[in-house]
Amino acid sequence: xxxxxxxxxxxxxxxxxxxxxxxxxxxxxxxxxxxxxxxxxxxxxxxxxxxxxxxxxxxxxxxxxxxxxxxxxxxxxxxxxxxxxxxxxxxxxxxxxxxxxxxxxxxxxxxxxxxxxxxxxxxxxxxxxxxxxxxxxxxxxxxxxxxxxxxxxxxxxxxxxxxxxxxxxxxxxxxxxxxxxxxxxxxxxxxxxxxxxxxxxxxxxxxxxxxxxxxxxxxxxxxxxxxxxxxxxxxxxxxxxxxxxxxxxxxxxxxxxxxxxxxxxxxxxxxxxxxxxxxxxxxxxxxxxxxxxxxxxxx
Amino acid sequence: xxxxxxxxxxxxxxxxxxxxxxxxxxxxxxxxxxxxxxxxxxxxxxxxxxxxxxxxxxxxxxxxxxxxxxxxxxxxxxxxxxxxxxxxxxxxxxxxxxxxxxxxxxxxxxxxxxxxxxxxxxxxxxxxxxxxxxxxxxxxxxxxxxxxxxxxxxxxxxxxxxxxxxxxxxxxxxxxxxxxxxxxxxxxxxxxxxxxxxxxxxxxxxxxxxxxxxxxxxxxxxxxxxxxxxxxxxxxxxxxxxxxxxxxxxxxxxxxxxxxxxxxxxxxxxxxxxxxxxxxxxxxxxxxxxxxxxxxxxxxxxxxxxxxxxxxxxxxxxxxxxxxxxxxxxxxxxxxxxxxxxxxxxxxxxxxxxxxxxxxxxxxxxxxxxxxxxxxxxxxxxxxxxxxxxxxxxxxxxxxxxxxxxxxxxxxxxxxxxxxxxxxxxxxxxxxxxxxxxxxxxxxxxxxxxxxxxxxxxxxxxxxxxxxxxxxxxxxxxxxxxxxxxxxxxxxxxxxxxxxxxxxxxxxxxxxxxxxxxxxxxxxxxxxxxxxxxxxxxxxxxxxxxxxxxxxxxxxxxxxxxxxxxxxxxxxxxxxxxxxxxxxxxxxxxxxxxxxxxxxxxxxxxxxxxxxxxxxxxxxxxxxxxxxxxxxxxxxxxxx
Numbered sequence: 001x002x003x004x005x006x007x008x009x010x011x012x013x014x015x016x017x018x019x020x021x022x023x024x025x026x027x028x029x030x031x032x033x034x035x036x037x038x039x040x041x042x043x044x045x046x047x048x049x050x051x052x053x054x055x056x057x058x059x060x061x062x063x064x065x066x067x068x069x070x071x072x073x074x075x076x077x078x079x080x081x082x083x084x085x086x087x088x089x090x091x092x093x094x095x096x097x098x099x100x101x102x103x104x105x106x107x108x109x110x111x112x113x114x115x116x117x118x119x120x121x122x123x124x125x126x127x128x129x130x131x132x133x134x135x136x137x138x139x140x141x142x143x144x145x146x147x148x149x150x151x152x153x154x155x156x157x158x159x160x161x162x163x164x165x166x167x168x169x170x171x172x173x174x175x176x177x178x179x180x181x182x183x184x185x186x187x188x189x190x191x192x193x194x195x196x197x198x199x200x201x202x203x204x205x206x207x208x209x210x211x212x213x214x215x216x217x218x219x220x221x222x223x224x225x226x227x228x229x230x231x232x233x234x235x236x237x238x239x240x241x242x243x244x245x246x247x248x249x250x251x252x253x254x255x256x257x258x259x260x261x262x263x264x265x266x267x268x269x270x271x272x273x274x275x276x277x278x279x280x281x282x283x284x285x286x287x288x289x290x291x292x293x294x295x296x297x298x299x
Numbered sequence: 300x301x302x303x304x305x306x307x308x309x310x311x312x313x314x315x316x317x318x319x320x321x322x323x324x325x326x327x328x329x330x331x332x333x334x335x336x337x338x339x340x341x342x343x344x345x346x347x348x349x350x351x352x353x354x355x356x357x358x359x360x361x362x363x364x365x366x367x368x369x370x371x372x373x374x375x376x377x378x379x380x381x382x383x384x385x386x387x388x389x390x391x392x393x394x395x396x397x398x399x400x401x402x403x404x405x406x407x408x409x410x411x412x413x414x415x416x417x418x419x420x421x422x423x424x425x426x427x428x429x430x431x432x433x434x435x436x437x438x439x440x441x442x443x444x445x446x447x448x449x450x451x452x453x454x455x456x457x458x459x460x461x462x463x464x465x466x467x468x469x470x471x472x473x474x475x476x477x478x479x480x481x482x483x484x485x486x487x488x489x490x491x492x493x494x495x496x497x498x499x500x501x502x503x504x505x506x507x508x509x510x511x512x513x514x515x516x517x518x519x520x521x522x523x524x525x526x527x528x529x530x531x532x533x534x535x536x537x538x539x540x541x542x543x544x545x546x547x548x549x550x551x552x553x554x555x556x557x558x559x560x561x562x563x564x565x566x567x568x569x570x571x572x573x574x575x576x577x578x579x580x581x582x583x584x585x586x587x588x589x590x591x592x593x594x595x596x597x598x599x600x601x602x603x604x605x606x607x608x609x610x611x612x613x614x615x616x617x618x619x620x621x622x623x624x625x626x627x628x629x630x631x632x633x634x635x636x637x638x639x640x641x642x643x644x645x646x647x648x649x650x651x652x653x654x655x656x657x658x659x660x661x662x663x664x665x666x667x668x669x670x671x672x673x674x675x676x677x678x679x680x681x682x683x684x685x686x687x688x689x690x691x692x693x694x695x696x697x698x699x700x701x702x703x704x705x706x707x708x709x710x711x712x713x714x715x716x717x718x719x720x721x722x723x724x725x726x727x728x729x730x731x732x733x734x735x736x737x738x739x740x741x742x743x744x745x746x747x748x749x750x751x752x753x754x755x756x757x758x759x760x761x762x763x764x765x766x767x768x769x770x771x772x773x774x775x776x777x778x779x780x781x782x783x784x785x786x787x788x789x790x791x792x793x794x795x796x797x798x799x800x801x802x803x804x805x806x807x808x809x810x811x812x813x814x815x816x817x818x819x820x821x822x823x824x825x826x827x828x829x830x831x832x833x834x835x836x837x838x839x840x841x842x843x844x845x846x847x848x849x850x851x852x853x854x855x856x857x858x859x860x861x862x863x864x865x866x867x868x869x870x871x872x873x874x875x876x877x878x879x880x881x882x883x884x885x886x887x888x889x890x891x892x893x894x895x896x897x898x899x900x901x902x903x904x905x906x907x908x909x910x911x912x913x914x915x916x917x918x919x920x921x922x923x924x925x926x927x928x929x930x931x932x933x934x935x936x937x938x939x
Contacts, residue, residue: 004539004606006328006409015608016567019553023621023662048565048608050596052557134400141399141414161729162398162423162645164430165718166567167659171727185411187402193324267316270309 007194014041014182015048016166017145018129021180022048022055024170025127028180029086031116032058032078034070035246036202037131039077040191041183043200045129046081053082059128061119062089063111065100065248067224073203088119100250101229107248117153120177127170127178135187145184151175192266205243206265208257212236219253244269309406326404329537332413332428334456335438336448340469343378344438344507345401345414351514351529352403398428407533422455422678422692423645426732429459430718433538436465436528437488437500441474445487451678453488457497458641458694458734460710463535464492464500467528472506476519495681503528542605546630547571547579548716550661550706551623555610563594563610564619566662569715571627572604573611578628581619582706587628589614622663624706624716632716635738636704641676642669642697644689646723646730650697652688653821655854656730660719663705666857667721668824670698671817687817689731698739710734724857725850757837761795765834766931767859768841771852771906772869773898774884775876777915777923778843781869784924786841792932797833799826800843814895820851827855834863839931847897849904867927868909873898875916 004012021028030045032038045054058078078085090098093110100107120128134140144160146168161169170178183191195202205222212223214236221228222243223236228250230236241254242265259268311319335341367378401412413428415421429435435456439449456464466488474480485502492500503512504520505528511517514529526534548570555563573579577590591612593600603609611625619625624632644650650669658667672695675686689695710717721731758765768785770778779800789796805812809825812818823846830840846852856864876898877885888896895901906912911930913923 003325004327004604005324006326006404007324009328009539009606012567012606012608016552019565019608020662023553047596049553049555050610051561051563051594052555135402141401142397162427162732164427164720164729164732165714166431167718167720169659169720169722169727169729171657171722173727185400185402187404187409189323189404190409193320196320197324263316263320266320267312270312270316270319 007190007197010186010190011044011047011194013166013185014044017168017180017182018045018048018054020168021127021129021170021178024168025178027123027125028056028127028129029059029120029123029125030054030056030083030129031131032060032074032085033131033246034060034066034074034077034203035131036191036195036206037133037183039200039202040186040194041129041131042077042081043198044182056129057084057086059086059088059119059123059125061112061115062087063107063115063248064089064094065107065111065227065250067203067205067222067246067249067252069203069205070246073201077201086119086123088115088122090115090118099227100248107251120153125177126172127180129180129182131183132181133186133188133191134181134184143181143184145181146170147179147181148172149177149179151177153177188269189266192262192269196262196266203246205246207262208240208242208260208264210238211241211254213239213241213254220256221252222249222254224249322406323404326407326409327537328409328411329434329532329535330411330413330432331434331436331532332415332425332432332456333436333438334415334425334428334452335467335469336440336446339438339440340507341414341438344436344467344469344505344513345412346378347507347510347513348410348412348529349401349403351510352405398424405529405533410532422451422643422694425452425455426459426643426645429456429461430714430732432459432461434463434465434532434535435461436467438467438469439484439488441468441471441477441480441484441504444480444484445491447679449488450491450681453491453497454495454678454681457492457495458643460714460734462498464498465528465531466500466502467507468502468504469507471504471511471519472509476504478520478522501525501531503531539606542570543572545570545605545713546627547573547577548624548626548632548708548713549573549609549611550663550715551619551621551625552662554620561612562616563612564625565608565610566625567608568603568605569661570605570713572602573609574602575599579613579625580628580631581617582624582626582631583634583704584618584623585631586615586617586619588617622661622705624661626706632706632708632713633738634704634706635740636665636701637739638699638701638707639736639739640697640699640719640733641736642672642689642695642721643732644691644693644695644730645732646728647691648723648726648730649691650689650695650731651820651850652817653824654850655724655857657722657724658699658701658705658719658733659722660705660707660735661716665705666702666724668700668702669721670700672697696736697733699733707735707738709737723850725853754835754837757835759837761837763794763837763839764863765837766839766863766865767830767834767855768839768865768867768927768931769846769852769855770841770843770867770869771846771909773871773873773876773903774845774896775879775881776869776871777913777920778845778869780920781913781923781927782841782843784920785927788924788928789839792928794839795837796839796841798841798843799830804829804844814901816848816895816901819895820848823848823851823855827851827858830855831858834859845897845903847901847903849906852906865910865931866906867911867913868906869913869915869923870905871915 090111098107098110144163149155213220239256240258242257243254259265333341399414403410413432415425415428437452468481468484481504504523505512512527516527549566549568551564551566553565555565573590575590579590580587591614593603594610626632652669652671656667658665672686674683675693675695677684686695708716717735719733720729723730770782772778782798786796786798809822812822826842833840887893888899897903
């Protein structure tokens, strides 16, 4: 008799969640951020519905400031899965030229938070899969797998429903929507182990290579294209770096590393002694920052 | 500040990462929940396990040190409870207010911990956490022993069918590691456990703050021969493994049909194993076939077991859809539509017997009618209490009737086929968790009597489309007057109709009902059922009841085919109805002689989108009746 490992059981649970939503939601969509968690989620969706393609589109809420390597993988991964790829760019942010250099946190608010709401409203999606995990942050530990949002996309901690057994209640009033997190019970190490086991393609930026960089406020940033504003006299330095998380390139800190293979990355991750999210500038807020963002509608 | 040991990686990681990863790939997964009363040290225990399992990083540890100094309750020591605190509201209150899930791993297993609070009002959270757990750790403060709350935790854990229980006798350091006191607590708990038929607990003396008998064996308990907590958690049997030994069952979640050549049935196997060639039976249809393939993205499988999500194809084209169960041909689950259940009520709004709820079990949903509780159970004394309804955190033994038979198993045999949730049809909230004890009426081989004279045939004979004209409005609004006029006009037009009102229903069929909210709900439910039967017979039915609750009117609407229910709101303001007071009832209600009088001492919920609205301050009853008949006849679709 096959013995199920923890990865087998996590996979089965995630597939079960994906199928429940496909069966019960009217217009589901998968939010695809091109990171490693998204890659795992997309892979699970392909498994859940094989030999058919997943019965929902992928949605990328684009900020126009992602790494070039991310855009390359995005289009290829969607095609390989046989899924429609929808790309949404907040027209207001585009018109106002919102960027991470001039606009600070407004950049994330407008492109990402507002952009996501706009896209969901525009396409009238009533269920959106996201790759968030409960182990990412303390405030996420209580997040449900099915997280309910009002018609205004607000998250009310008191209005969340109890989740029992494997029974998810997907019923909602018109205009309300659900965020669904099929990877809720995965940890960062589970994700890496699963990527290795399944041979899932991820953005090469997760692996160390010599890349042009500058140092800003203690973060090593990669100069990914000529939109990066260098200070007078500042010259990019080539460093061997990789990324633990991927977002907008001017906001995402790299780590100096020689880990060029998946095993080496996992090895380095297990040998480091700081938690995953340190690399993201977005977290350098108050302790409850994620919770506040969630109430506002950020993922 | 005590010496802080942060994350210290396994030596094998640096030496041979591939060997380490290979070793990690074969871990199993255990889900458990922790329950304890306030101040038993539950958060501290979880924090300690995370810390001992080396899942706390440097940056988290420095945050913890800072937090411990600022808001900690452990003086100069690390306050491990702060590691597991979540939402900011509760951080400020210093209590845990919901179920939180934590993760850690040891060399042998990955663990998912459901952290549930111990307060009396949070039965709901404990039940939620327990529903997915293989094991429960029940904490007891060694200084206090087995408390009412401890018994409550034991009762709930047992109710949810958890068979593996750890009694964690914590804070042993505070009683000087007194073995006799420990033995007394263990004996007390064992006696209680036997009284409720609970599985035997594994007891462990510990001090979570100092880490005694958590991961490392304590020097203070040379007299204790049992395992440490982590040793026990690493080796205890997992439910999924025992599920694999039972007969095969898989609720169908999704029918996979990419093209005409492929029809797969997808689901998570809840019990047993399956191989190509196995004889299976689909339930409720009872059709038999063979498994052809077990299809996955990585190629077909030779075998699949409980806990796996798979897609099966069958040798024969048999009818099978979402909610059906594919099971071993010789031991399929039973099918029934009436059940004795235990309900845990989880919503602020209490159970209204007779109101319509959705029941979801496996991948099946059905409309459930919940009867008045047989009795409620006091979770503290375990006494059976008479109860008319169930409020938040109440537990009751309740009969449930469904609108159609579903596959099921008693909860004691299968969590997946015996556990269910109830969803309020109006608010969509999950209002209760339930466990099926047994079926009240077996319908394994029973099918509905095939009725050849269909409702269409009845209607066709009368040359009309059945309708239910549902008049709602305050007492004295003019419902009966207008309904009578409408019926007269229909009769003149040669239509077959019948009027149900308080006079012919309250004095006969519903003579046993009063005017409490629960009785009003039941009154309307019965009227709705009678009206439905009459529309089945082809009639145009008119009803004139105050029917003050939106949910009940919607329930009746749901009983009929779309479009047949016509909600007619006789809109008369309260002051106008009260001024008319044709029966003198308002005067009596104002004088306090009538309790629960709609508009005075009981609410009226006006329709939000009535099909027809009649403003009686601007229209005579005759004009209203003409308008209604025009609308109804205007929308006529002749059957012939």
